[in-house]
Structures are given as C-alpha cells and as structure tokens.
Amino acid sequence: MEPSTHEQVVVSFRGVATGVAAPVRGRAAGHMVQPSAPALLTYPQGELLRGGRPHRVLAGSMHYFRVHPAQWADRLGRLAAMGLNTVDTYVAWNVHEPHRGQVRFDGGRDLGRYFGLAQDAGLDVIVRPGPYICAEWDNGGLPAWLTGMPGMRPRSSYRPYLDEVERWFDTLLPQITAAQAAYGGPVVAVQVENEYGSYGDDRGYLEWLRDALTGRGVGELLYTADGPTALMQDGGSLPGTLATATFGSDPAAAAALLRARRAGEPFVCAEFWNGWFDHWGERHHMRSVDSAAGTLAGILDAGGSVSIYMAHGGTNTGLGSGANHDGVRLQPTVTSYDSDAPIAENGALRPKFHRFRELLLAATGAEPRPLPADPPLLAPRTLLPVPGAGLLEGLAALAPATAWPHPPSFEELGQPSGLLLYRARPLVPAGTHDLTVHGLHDRAQVFADGVPVGVLDGETGTLPLTGTGRRIALDLLVENQGRINYGPLLGQGKGILGGVRIGPRLVHTWTVHGLPLDEWTPELVEHAPAAAAPAGGCGFATARLDVDTPADTFLALPGFSRGLVWVNGTLLGRHREIGPQTTLYVPAPLLSAGRNTVTVLELERFGDRIELRDRAELGPPQEYVETFD
Template sequence: MRKWIVIVTVFLLMHQWVSAQATHDFKYGDEHFLLDGKPFQMISGEIHYPRVPREAWRHRMKMAKAMGINTIGTYVFWNVHEPQQGVYDFAGNHDIAAFVKIAREEGLWVVLRPSPYVCAEWEFGGYPYWLQNIKGLKVRSTEPQYLAAYKNYIQQVGKQLAPYLVTHGGNIVMVQFENEYGSYGADKEYLSINQQMFVDAGFDCLLYTCDPAKDVAKGYLPGFLPAVNGLDRPEQVKGLVRKYHDGKGPFFVAEWYPAWFDWWGEKHHRVPAEDYSGKLDELLGAGLSINMYMFHGGTTRGYMNGANCYDTSFYEPQISSYDYDAPLDEAGNATQKFLEFRKVIQKNLPVGQSLPEVPAAKPSITLPAIKFTNATDLFSVLPAPVKSARPLTFEALKQAYGFVLYRTLQPGGRKGMLSIKELRDYGIVFINGKRVGVLDRRKKQDSLEVDLPSGTATIDILVENMGRINFGPNLLKNEKGITSRVSLNGMELLGWQMYSLPFEGVNKLSFAKPVKIKEAPVLRKGVFELAATGDTYLDMRQWGKGCVWINGHHLGRYWSIGPQQTLYVPAEWLKKGKNEVVVLELLTPGQTELTGLSKPVLDVLAPGNGVQ
C-alpha cells in the first residue's frame, strides 16, 4: 500500500510541475512577438554553452539579466553532440538541456539554434568530421545520405530539448531550422525537408530562418518568419521582413553585431561602445527585437576553432579566444560596452521596470612562475603507425582533430624541392630528426629545399589541423592532413607511415625527468601550488606554437604570431593546493618556464607574420 501511495504522490507532483510550467503562450503578432497575448520585445544575448565552463553558466546568465537581457540565444553544435557517427554526448559541458534549465531558473527565455549548420567560427561550421567519410554525401542539400545522418542527430536533439519548449511549458520560445542558408544556396525543397525534420523531432513551436539582408530571398521559407542578420536601421529591417512575411512582422534582428571575431596573424578587433549604443537605442526604441551576437563569446577550447576560406587564394584559421570584444569579456566580466548598453536598455524598458545590480567583477590572480620538471619529446610517444603507399588524410585515419606525423624513408645523398600538394594546414618538416622548415597554408607555403644526407633518410612531416572551414562555398573541401601527394623534384614519394596524435587528453602520457630537447616538439609537465583560486591567464609570449592543458582541461591553442598572446584559465578549473599544467610546444622546445598574468593580451602581433 505504501508503495502505491509513493507512486501516486510522485505522479501528482509531476502533474503539478507540468501544469505549473504550462502557463505561457508565445506567438507572432503583426508587429511584435506576443507573450501571453501581450507585446514582448525580445532582447536576446548569444552565449554558447561549449565556450563557457559549465560551472560558470549561471554566472553568465546573471550578468545577462543585469545588462537587461531577457532571452539567451545559443547554437546547438552537431560535432559536439555526435563526435563519431551514432555516438552521442549530452553530458558535462555538452549538457544543453541543463543550460536551458539554468536559463529558466534565472528567469530567462531561450532562442534555440540547432540548425544543421551553425557557422559560429566553429570547426566545420558545426558539422562532424565523419560526414566527409561517407562517399557522395553533400551537406546542406537533399542528398539522401546527408538527410539520413541529420535526421538521426536532430531526433536525439529533440529528445533532449523538446520538453523545454514553451509549447510544453518550458522556456524555449523559438527554434531556428536553418542558419544563413541564403549565403550558401537557394533550394526551397531542402529548406522544407529540413523544417519538417524539426517538426518530426518534436519541435512543435515557432520556427524561423535567419540570413544577411542580401541573402534573405534565397534563405527564407515561405510561411516562416525570415529574421535578418546585420542590419541596424529599423525601417530597413521592417521593409525586408514585410516583403517576405505577408506584409507583417514581428521584426527580429537575429544577429546584431556589436563587434567581431579574430584570426591568427591579423589585429584584434575592437569596436568602441559609442559606435553601437546609438544603433541599439534606435532599434529598441522602434520596438524591434534583437539577438546580440555575441553578448559573451568565451573561449573556443580544444581544436574547435573554424576558419574562413572563401576561395583557394587564402585561409584564415580563427584564434582560441572568442572574446569578440563583446559586452562580457572572455572571463565573463562587464566591459565598458556592457555598461553603455545597459544604460540604453534601461532607457527603453517599460515605465516602472528596473534592472538588477551588476555583480561585482570576478577576482583574478597571477600564477607563480612554473618550472617544468618533466618532459618528453614527441617522437618518444608515437603510437603504432598506419602504413600506406601514399599519405592518408585525417578522415581516412578516422581522426577528427589534432596532429598526424607522416613518415617516409627515402634514399639519401640528394638535394631538391620537397613539395606537398594540398597541405592542410600547417606542417613542420624534419630530416633524420632535425627540423629543416615550416610550411603554412595561410601563406601558401607548400614546398621547401631539402638536403637528404647519404644513406637512408627519414623524412617526417608533422601536420596540424588548424581548423576546418566554417563559412563560404568550400565546406565540402575540408579534409585535413596531407590530402594529395608529396614529391621530391617532381617525383612522388611513396611508402608512408602515419602516426595519429589527436591529443584529446594528456593524462595517459608518461614523462621523463628533465631532458634537453633541441629539435623535436616537446611535451612538458609542471606543478604549481595555489592558496586561493581565481581567473588567470597564461603568458605565452616566450613560447612558439602549441596547446596547453590545466588539470586535464584543454585551454586551446597559442601561437606567437598573435594577436592572442595569453590563454584564459577559468577559476572553476583551478583548485587550492597542487595543480598540473602540460604544454605541447612545437617550435621552441628549449622553453622551460611559464608565467602568468592577471589580464589578457589579445592584441599583439609579431612582426612579419601576417598574410599579405
């Protein structure tokens, strides 16, 4: 009897919870969004959950509320949630449902953007690398294999998020079913199929598309709201939306840009607050809704940065910091832009409403100088190789990110031009273990003169995937590694061994006592002690190029060419007492000390490293 009482009680509590949640109605009006039948001006700020430590999600949302944000916008990233085909990950920092729930607890609505393609300065625009291993698959199209793969994924996303739609009592008010498709194609059949997939996955709510103004005609689907990206003038937004939405609104700037992102070898983008506060005032004063891209950028950790490549003449990989010169800086602190935008939003609030106080700035610390006590050279931690007559790509090796060492043994006693056709993206060349040169796709460098000593010469080429293209017409040209052939004086070199080095983690690596390493890339491990934790930054200006892990967390890439010269270390990933740091250094293996800073350095370029 007691068992049945418990079951009935649980059922009644669940019913009460669902009933309590199912209290809101969200619709389109002729001019405005309608929340419970009343005009609702959406002031949304974009935050991407994988770019912010899970432990800090709530803090960032409290900061959003303090600026006047009432809605959080976020993409949903396919390659994060299905890293290998049929293998799904919605845990830890990838727990999108938890992110949405925290927003609800903080009194924030959510605009969800789980489009198959996200752009976002994110690796492959959010697509998982393994799509390229399916012969004939064509992304953003009606090609059957692509649609089948996407259907499997969006069904999983629906299981996670459909319960949190406003139609089910949750706080997700709208869902975007394609992202700037008009900048890529114009197939309305594809858009229609994609939209229906969302419905079939449980997204029975308001659906919309977004495109830059010039591409709306190609990217919208008749009958659905065409949101606009990048416009600041209310009348332009209204005219464009009315043109494609039966003469009606509501009017939504789905990506309103207060700043911009950065890429390696080019200056850091800064946009003064006063350049945009007036534009924000004009939009809000005219009653338009916006999604601020970005409100808080955070950090693109690991190897998840994307790259721009509009044609074959250039390649621009983005940096790890996604500071974006946004209202919240990379660590989540209020900037001058935050304070100026807050004034504008407060001015445009309904009479009687006020904003909460701005939370105090988070404490920052400076790490003590770290002396590395253990090290190993890269050539000492090579796994078993895969052998092939010709070099294999990352994709053929079923490796998503990181590095591959390509090795071939060739007859020596000759000189000539070593050429790598379609190197993607950065290669360090060694002859018999001695570094002889670097090749950089950004600079169209794909060959160098080599001198093979007599006897059998070992040629090693360490190739780094610097980020797959995330925007433009070359999405389907995204294989990594040595993607064609290697030749010496025009003669193809055959007989290769490939060593996969994804470096997803470093916990299983073994390190020797201090050793002097002069040529090979090196992995160094050190320990430092903290009496108190706080946000901090690693000063990488004396280092060359590589990656850093702290307490097992991959902080991202560094590269001396800039503009980013520091790596942000969240307080949430530090601990009192002993902390461990591991550095993979590719170019200056003799560097043995790492220092810290209390503030970032994001705007220093090394001379001569930009792309002309």
C-alpha cells in the first residue's frame, strides 16, 4: 500500500512503537522530518569520530536475507566475538517486493528485528539500501517487475525509474530512519547506491538518490563505495559525501588514491574481499589465511576502517542466486554464498576467523569476548528417495495453463523466477527439420511426444526434429538460472524472448504453465509428488528424514543431475552435479523433532540415494585462488 504524500507514518523498532514520525516525502514533496541529533559518525578534521571520539569502523558483512531469521542472533554474536564493532547489510528490494505493491517486512524480512538483534550483540549497523545492490543476488536486488517494464532504464535519471524508487523509499526508509543512532538505534551509516562507478556516470542520479535519503530523514553518515581506480571513483563518488573503496588487495594503493582525491576524509575500505563466490561449473574460490590476513593488516596499518566482505556469507536461499555474463555465456552463481568467509555457512569458526580476531583485537585493545562453540550437526546417514510425479505431467498438473499466440517471457507472465513449461502441437511434415529457439534465457529441455529431443543452452540454438506428417506434442521446459546482477546486461529478460521456428516457419498457439518454485507453499510442495503418475527417470521424489533433536546438516544427492530441493516445504536452492558445490546446507530451524520430508524436483536424472553429511563440500581443495583484484 502506497503511503499518502502527507501522511505521518509511525514505525516500530525492536517491536515497540517508537513514536518517531518517519519522514515521508512523496511526489508532492510533503513534510520532511530530520533527526533530533547530529550524525554519530563524523570526520570534521579528516579523522573518523564516533560521538566525538576517535573511532575505526571494524565491520563485517552479513545479509539478513541469506541467514535463517532464527539464526540471526547467533551469527551476529559470532561477528562480535571476532572483534568487530559493526555489521553491514544490503537491503534487497526484490526480497521485500517481489510483486509490485506487495511489500513485506515480516519473518526473514523483518529489518527492525535484525537491527535490534545487532544492537543486542553490541554492534553498530551500516545499511546499504541500494536500490541496486549487486551482491551476487538475483537481478542485483532490483525486482523483475521493475526491470521488465517496457523501456525501463535502471540506475539512471530516467523518470519512470525514479518514480518507482521514490515509491519504494517511501516504504523502506521509515524502517531504517527509526533505527538510527539519533533515535537510540544502531544504524550509524547509510550507503548511496552501490559501486555505481563500475556501471555509469549519471551524477544527477546519484545526487537525486542522496537527496531522496536525506529528504526522508536519513541523518547519519552517508557514503559512496567504488573500486580503487580513478575511473570508478569518478563515476560513483559525490562531492560532500564520504568516498570509500572496495578491493581485495593492495590497501596502500587504495589509501593513496583516496587520500590524493579526498583530502580531509578518512580511509575506509567498504568491502574487503577476503573470499569470493562461485559459479556453477567453475572452480571453488578460496583464499589462504595468510593472504587475507596480510591485506587486513595492511588496511589497519594504514589507519583505515574496514568492512570484511563477507564475514558470514550464508546461503542464496530459494532462487536468490544471481548470475554474471562474461560476454559469451551466462555464469549462474551457486546456491551457497559461503564465500570462504571467516564464519562458515553453518556458523563454524574457521582459522581465518581466529587470525582476523587477533588483528582486530590488537588494533582496538578491546577485551576478547568468549568464543562460541561450532553448531551441532546431525550424524551422517543415507535416505532412500521414493519417485513421484513424472517431470512434464507433474509440472503441468501444478499450475493452470494460459493460452498465448506466441511463447511469452517471464516478464509477460509476471513471474520473477522458476520454470516455464511451453506446450504446442505443431504439424510437422515427414523428415528431419531444424527446431530453432531465438532469444532463449536461459536453458530449455525440449521434448517431442514426451521423449527428450535435447537441451538448448544459449540465446539461439537448434535441434533436429523428426516429423511424420502429423501434429506432435512439443514441450519446452525453460529454466531461469538467475538474473544477471552486475554489468550492462542488468535487467535482461527471461524465458523465450524471440520465437520458436520449425524450419523457416514460426510456431504459434501455445499453452504455458508458470512455475514460480520459490513461491510455492509447503502444501503445494507436499502435493507435488502425487500430482501425476511416476514416469521416467526424472520428476519429483521424496525422502523421509526422522530426527530426534534438530541440528544442522549438509544434504548431498549423488547420482542426481540437476534440480531443486525442499525441506519441509522450504526451498533450499538449486543443485547441479557439475559442481563445484556438492552439498546444500540445511539449517536446524528447518527441521522438526520427528518426521521431516525432503522433496526433490529432478530435471534430468534421478540418483538412488540422498545423503546427509557432516561437512560442507563446496569444491575440490586443490582449486585454490589467492588473487582478488
């Protein structure tokens, strides 16, 4: 629901109404409310101060949307135990508003609760509200409905884009402003956009965003963050707003660049890349303790403040994984966002944690906090999957069909993610003909009369199709493998964006089943394996997991090819046998004492067992990367 431009909205922080009038500034420029106290973080003489005292921000990135909300307090406590004094988090717009006008701040989206738990852990909070965040998150956090609007030009001064950001900020920013330090909350800084200098140079857009934040009551420290090059800093920084750098090595060069350009500003590394993320089919990135600790020590020795990216990476739950594009092919990101962080995906403390802790405590002289134990794990075991509904008829039974003259895109269907099952009955003359799909995003399994014909993986692809002079049942199951989150292809559509041809002739008259898998209710997931008769070597399968006391575990699917996995109706994410990731993290809060159900949607080939393992398997250890420039 869109607030009135003249409405005074009262929000709550820590579950209690604060009485703070959240600043609302709509298109009619209604009233504005400014904080009653100056920013907690300042730098009047070039030295960073907190409440007037010398201070260094020692932050760690942990994104609330990548951690089960029942584990927020535990993970924040682990950040504090490492010697950090701040947590920073992005806000993913598409997590809160996957469909226009349907905004949620409950459960795992409850920013106020997250901020309150951070404060309980003794941490300040840095908020990075975007609206674009990158973060290896689907579409860089921008909703698919937004970038799917005809003619949309995101991350620019394009007026229809600014109108949507303005509407979103009217809803989002009261959640943040109420938690500012000026009102007794933990929020001490807010980022303007995100690494904009790697994307564009629309100074007017950045100025508009800065004014949109301050005009809605953001009174704490504002900053921009960009790579440590002149080109990136030129495009992303703003006069009068603290400029920071993001990098993984050579802190002396970054500090020199910033100090040469911004005399009178403190040196801040807004993202120190102590690890990295992975793409399916590529290597698992790791960074040695010595390499990462050496760069962190260099930042501290240069007198810098820092945010460790990631301190705790967590999981790209559901279908949240984004993708990159190398100019030739799509590079989907894996389900895990462990990122070789000092705090592992399941909360375990790595050697990197302990080395970082030594450096951070030495820099501050603070008393060390007690170290938490690693979370318990279920004992390894094997589960036997029971095949359920076959792939095509099972999926067709789970969603109504809509009729289209052409194959529609995900955007035309208003579906952000998941699968689309396209079905047609073309008349195909006898002989072999080329079946060509144009504008495919991202991957299509092709079937003729229920028999696999092949797989297309690329924007244009061709397969041979044999006809007998009669109509055939042509099915294309198209998988959205994650929206691009970085670079000029941001916002690219999904599905079949061109058309389907047999020889030179376009295929018309389609029925389409939309399958937004990450929006399925637990009841629908439970029903899915019984939606149709078992058929073939793929489709749905279930396994029973009996648990006395819930604890974390890692789920592996040896022999399975590619698909998705739910536990008790919650979608864990994608699995693919090509790796590098082998196991999926199952957090204890998803399990119940007694019987639990694992549901698999397998797109290509069933395995004969599901295994619970007692450690994460994210890639071969010999694939070891140390350069992060």
